[in-house]
Each structure stands twice: as C-alpha cells, then as structure tokens.
Amino acid sequence: MATLPILKVFIAAAVIAFASWLSQKKPELAGFIVALPLVSILALLFSYLEFKNNEATVTFAKSILIGVPISYLFFIPFFFSERLHLGFWGAFLSGLVLLVIGFFIHQAVMLWLR
Numbered sequence: 001m002a003t004l005p006i007l008k009v010f011i012a013a014a015v016i017a018f019a020s021w022l023s024q025k026k027p028e029l030a031g032f033i034v035a036l037p038l039v040s041i042l043a044l045l046f047s048y049l050e051f052k053n054n055e056a057t058v059t060f061a062k063s064i065l066i067g068v069p070i071s072y073l074f075f076i077p078f079f080f081s082e083r084l085h086l087g088f089w090g091a092f093l094s095g096l097v098l099l100v101i102g103f104f105i106h107q108a109v110m111l112w113l114r
Helices: 003-027 029-037 036-049 055-079 089-113
Strands: none
Touching: 003 029, 003 036, 036 055, 055 089
16 A cells, blocks of 8 residues: 555646646636545545544544535635735635634534534
C-alpha cells in the first residue's frame, strides 16, 4: 500500500487540473463537475481502504454531510459581489472569513451529534 498516497495525489491533481482546464472552455460544466462530491467520495473510499475503520469512516461521512452546506458560506460574497461592490480579492477574502466562522459552526454541530 506504499503506492496509495501517490495514487491519491495523482487522482486529486487530475480532477483539479481537468476542472481548471475545462473552466475556460465550458465553465458551466466545470462548475458542475467541481460541485460533485468527487473529493468526498474519493476521500471516504481511500480512508476506508487504508484504515478499514468503519466507525471512523461513518463519522467522517457525517462530518462531510454537515460540512458541505457550511462550505457554501465561501460563495456568498461572490454571489453578492456586484451589489456589495466587491472585486475578486474582496469576495475571496470575505469568503475565507465566512469559512472560518463556518468551521466553528461545524465543530459545534459535530459535538451536538455525539
């Protein structure tokens, strides 16, 4: 299983590179592909294959389920960027701040679920 980390990096890099390339040719399709939970699916699969820990994998999946909608906070400044007169960097940095807030929300929800 020494090649598993290399395989994981290669697959993740290929998905990111493909989506980035596609974003210039067909941005709507690239957005849809990136929105798919490919990273979550691969991470769950690789985690289970590597550690064979069902309980940890289920907790991991629950954390992803809670984290996905919270991660949408990042896109809110982009959605309202014209109305708020935000350029790319303003929207990007505001989104990162909202993600930090989202992290603490995620942690609170995960504690509540225990």
